[in-house]
């Protein structure tokens with residue numbers, strides 16, 4: 221067993237874990253933050269995407285022991301309070317950017333840094349950004365629409 | 380879908396990592412970005428009893444210009460850092476252009492240049508670029524280091540010239556003549572997927588507009604990057620007419636690659652793709668070289 225201390229969504233956690241514990245399982249089973257989903261456990265589906273020190277990464281391809289001292293954000297860390305959605309979540313709600321929602325957390329966490337870097341993305345850029353996230357329900361069109369709405373709103377707010 | 384147990388070490392210096400690698404030999408695996416190794420461990424295709432995590436070895440993450448205006452890149456440099464580094468775009472534009480073809484942004488945020496070169500998937504882009512650009516790889520152990528030309532580094536399927544106890548520490552891309560154009564193209568079923576077939580080309584033009592030097596390397600039509608040496612030789616000293624390129628690609632696609640049929644593509648289709656992608660790459664590389672010669 222090894223000790224790991226990590227900050228998740230602004231809160232510090234310390235746990236004793238086996239080195240082979242995947243970060244995705246650490247987040248879901250040890251921290252009980254089940255918003256992060258696990259689809260494939262080999263990096264293909266994108267459902268487990270989280271932010272590690274601000275970068276979107278696959279949590280199923282990291283061991284929890286590797287994130288000692290790091291800052292992690294999961295989907296639970298997006299909304300400012302239980303009654304108010306994050307602007308990107310709000311846009312997904314408005315544009316029907318999700319159906320079953322299994323892929324949604326991973327897609328949101330992929331898009332947060334993407335929109336920070338590209339506040340005014342065109343459609344090919346949006347599709348490239350989410351190319352590493354599989355969605356079996358929406359056909360992606362409404363996800364793309366949601367990203368456009370979110371980008372527009374954010375730009376309007378900052379204008 | 381869970382990895383087998385292992386002992387975990389996270390050394391903070393290269394020397395400490397090399398000591399651990401020497402001590403544990405074949406029992407140990409080096410963990411770089413984990414984007415190929417961890418899936419394999421999750422499937423239990425690989426079950427190392429010792430994992431040496433290189434992610435704290437900061438001294439292996441760098442991009443530097445050499446005195447000859449080439450590039451030296453540390454093995455632990457993230458693929459995403461290579462992609463976004465203005466120095467790479469300026470000094471080694473082929474490398475910069477290839478990076479977005481590798482997997483997805485989330486994978487490139489973790490995946491390293493060294494990990495991709497050592498993993499040496501026949502469908503991976505970086506080994507092809509290393510061969511195309513005449514890169515030299517530096518391999519180190521706790522008893523010394525050696526420099527290996529890319530062409531010798533990739534030995535066979537998923538096998539490179541790195542022994543147990545050794546580590547790839549750096550890859551060096553030498554400069555090419557200023558009048559060199561480059562191109563990379565691949566066909567994949569989805570953006571970010573491993574490619575069915577790909578090609579990289581470099582064309583150096585002389586002052587007279589004739590081809591001074593050419594390089595053509597294919598991806599995923601053999602166990603290792605497939606260099607079409609005879610085809611490139613046919614172009615030397617010549618004007619790159621459509622007919623000549625066609626002739627050279629017949630040689631490349633029929634004699635210099637070694638495709639194996641799989642569920643995605645027949646051998647005939649892979650040869651066809653090699654021909655088409657090879658032609659497009661040579662033409663694009665020549666057009667870019669032409670622009671440089673004409674001073675645009």
Ligand SMILES: Cc1cc2nc3c(=O)[nH]c(=O)nc-3n(C[C@H](O)[C@H](O)[C@H](O)COP(=O)(O)OP(=O)(O)OC[C@H]3O[C@@H](n4cnc5c(N)ncnc54)[C@H](O)[C@@H]3O)c2cc1C
Pocket residue numbers: 262263264408409410411412413414415416417418454455480481482483486489490491492493494495497498500502503504505541545546547548571572573574
């Ligand atoms: C969904 C998905 C899609 C992908 N698509 C592509 C693609 O289109 N093209 C592509 O090229 N790749 C693709 N990859 C693979 C990706 O580029 C990996 O990052 C890369 O193959 C391995 O790099 P890594 O740093 O993650 O290495 P790791 O996975 O950590 O290591 C890979 C192997 O190299 C060894 N190793 C690592 N570093 C060193 C070193 N410095 N010295 C000696 N040995 C070392 C490890 O022990 C291990 O055996 C994809 C991966 C995923 C999950």
Ligand code: FES
Pocket residue numbers: 257258259260261262263264265266267268269278279280281
């Ligand atoms: S569960 Fe991590 S990518 Fe699918």
Ligand code: FES
Pocket residue numbers: 317318319320321322323324354355356357358
């Ligand atoms: S909404 Fe169901 S998988 Fe995307």
